[in-house]
Amino acid sequence: MTRIAIVGVAGRMGRTLVSAVNQDDGVTLAGGIVEPGSSLAGADIGELAGTGKNGVAAVDSLDAIKDAFDVLIDFTAPKVTLANLAFCAEHGKAIVIGTTGMNDDEIEELDRYRDRVPMVFAPNMSVGVNLTLKLLETAAKALGDEGYDIEVIEAHHRHKVDAPSGTAIKMGEVVADSLNRTLKEHGVFERVGQCGPRTDKEIGFATVRAGDIVGEHTVMFATEGERIEITHKASSRMTFARGAVRAARWVATQQAGRFDMQDVLGLNEA
């Protein structure tokens, strides 16, 4: 039985993760961590998540539960995640990271732990998005050099703090890699004013933030006379949470290394 602790347990994903852990017979909920000094420390995490009292009290430091868990699931913010990764390296824990919005330096720092920590790091834990990444590879290889313009459009709830979403960037990277392009050279993240016509090879990004949208991503391949759109729409955070719990079970059996959801789902072998 894999013992899981959830950091950011009072957040949107944290609360959904409590439900997902409760519904999975292969894992047990060993702890939940809230921000240091939070008034929620001591609260029952089942009650916090709205799933009913479960007798596990939220703590405000990982140290307080360091012997109680095997895998940490972290959906928080870049700096918080990197501090937790250092903790996992020091204490021999595995980690599942869903946090998005890391800059290049932060990703480099995360990568330095690959030899010391078994980690799954993925901007989207849903099965559907990870299958979509495969479809995008096929579409990009078939269309990208045949005069089709490629645009990535994403929509999320009004509370989201990073843009474009981690998933949109990943989709752009998959398309770019398939066409021997890079987002550094070909990604266009803003168009405003007299910005001129699009260039052939650019990969454009557009962002919507509104209401309670859980997460929607479309990659458009458009040319004279036709347009193909590959779309994924999440209607519940449970799809991400179930994927994260599946990743936790999987990573608990791995040696140190940096893995993604394609590894967890066996899609890299396909």
Ligand SMILES: NC(=O)C1=CN([C@@H]2O[C@H](COP(=O)(O)OP(=O)(O)OC[C@H]3O[C@@H](n4cnc5c(N)ncnc54)[C@H](OP(=O)(O)O)[C@@H]3O)[C@@H](O)[C@H]2O)C=CC1
């Ligand atoms: N990979 C995937 O499949 C998915 C990734 N995400 C990503 O997950 C992240 C979180 O999203 P979401 O749940 O919506 O955000 P929320 O803001 O709802 O949750 C983040 C939580 O982390 C808490 N937190 C902040 N600092 C600490 C700390 N030092 N220790 C413990 N807890 C802390 C926050 O507490 P407080 O509010 O008190 O600051 C908050 O409760 C984002 O980066 C998002 O993009 C989201 C969905 C799916």
Ligand SMILES: O=C(O)C1=N[C@H](C(=O)O)C[C@H](O)C1
């Ligand atoms: O913040 C969110 O909510 C989500 N973030 C992830 C991202 O940035 O791609 C995944 C999902 O779309 C929800």
